Amino acid sequence: xxxxxxxxxxxxxxxxxxxxxTCSQNMNHEYMSWYRQDPGLGLRQIYYSMNVEVTDxxxxxxxYKVSRKEKRNxxxxxxxxxxxxxxxxxxxxxxxxxxxxxxxxGSWLTVV
Amino acid sequence: xxxxKQNSPSLSVQEGRISILNxxxxxxxxxxxxxxxxxxxxxxxFLISISSIKDKNEDGRFTVFLxxxxxxLSLHIxxxxxxxxxxxxxxxxxxxxxxxxxxxxxxxxxx
Numbered sequence: 187x188x189x190x191x192x193x194x195x196x197x198x199x200x201x202x203x204x205x206x207x208t209c210s211q212n213m214n215h216e217y218m219s220w221y222r223q224d225p226g227l228g229l230r231q232i233y234y235s236m237n238v239e240v241t242d243x244x245x246x247x248x249x250y251k252v253s254r255k256e257k258r259n260x261x262x263x264x265x266x267x268x269x270x271x272x273x274x275x276x277x278x279x280x281x282x283x284x285x286x287x288x289x290x291x292g293s294w295l296t297v298v
Numbered sequence: 299x300x301x302x303k304q305n306s307p308s309l310s311v312q313e314g315r316i317s318i319l320n321x322x323x324x325x326x327x328x329x330x331x332x333x334x335x336x337x338x339x340x341x342x343x344f345l346i347s348i349s350s351i352k353d354k355n356e357d358g359r360f361t362v363f364l365x366x367x368x369x370x371l372s373l374h375i376x377x378x379x380x381x382x383x384x385x386x387x388x389x390x391x392x393x394x395x396x397x398x399x400x401x402x403x404x405x406x407x408x409x
Contacts, residue, residue, distance in 0.1 A: 190341070219396070226307070228300075228387060228401035229342070244396065276341055286332065287389075287397060289341030 209277030321388030
């Protein structure tokens with residue numbers, strides 16, 4: 187089954203404690219991205235990757251890092267999480283950047 | 299600066315009636331528009347799309363209309379069903395660049 191899988195689905199962490207949200211897709215898609223969803227703001231892109239070893243900033247990259255060492259994986263790293271990073275995060279992939287995007291199920295992150 | 303705007307955060311409709319969700323955009327370069335549907339505790343799923351060379355695309359109960367001069371698109375659901383209750387996101391992209399999403403509209407279809 188074609189899917190985008192992200193983990194963990196739910197996490198409560200403390201300010202400053204580094205965390206990683208993993209993302210994996212099995213569709214051999216070149217394009218992957220991370221979004222955060224906040225009330226009244228919709229889905230805002232954090233980072234995206236056009237292919238292996240190619241990453242670029244989206245609209246709200248501050249406080250986040252990503253890496254794309256393999257085509258299928260695109261982890262999101264919060265080096266020093268802060269409460270304003272409490273949000274619902276979605277990983278997504280697509281065959282190309284302008285094509286239909288396939289989303290993971292989301293990761294609820296709370297930073298206290 | 300939000301380039302894609304959904305000005306109605308919520309919409310309530312009676313089952314069997316038409317649901318109309320609206321979306322406005324500011325970037326005249328956008329050439330591809332999509333609607334996504336999101337249920338609680340799930341990721342958004344693709345619903346329907348339209349290219350800027352068309353003004354209408356239909357898929358079953360769902361029709362998307364594009365008015366390029368007004369920079370407006372809308373999603374019509376006829377007839378609406380309780381299972382259509384979800385948050386609907388409008389999205390737009392241009393020249394295969396990254397997609398921009400609206401804030402979403404929560405549709406409630408009452409039995």
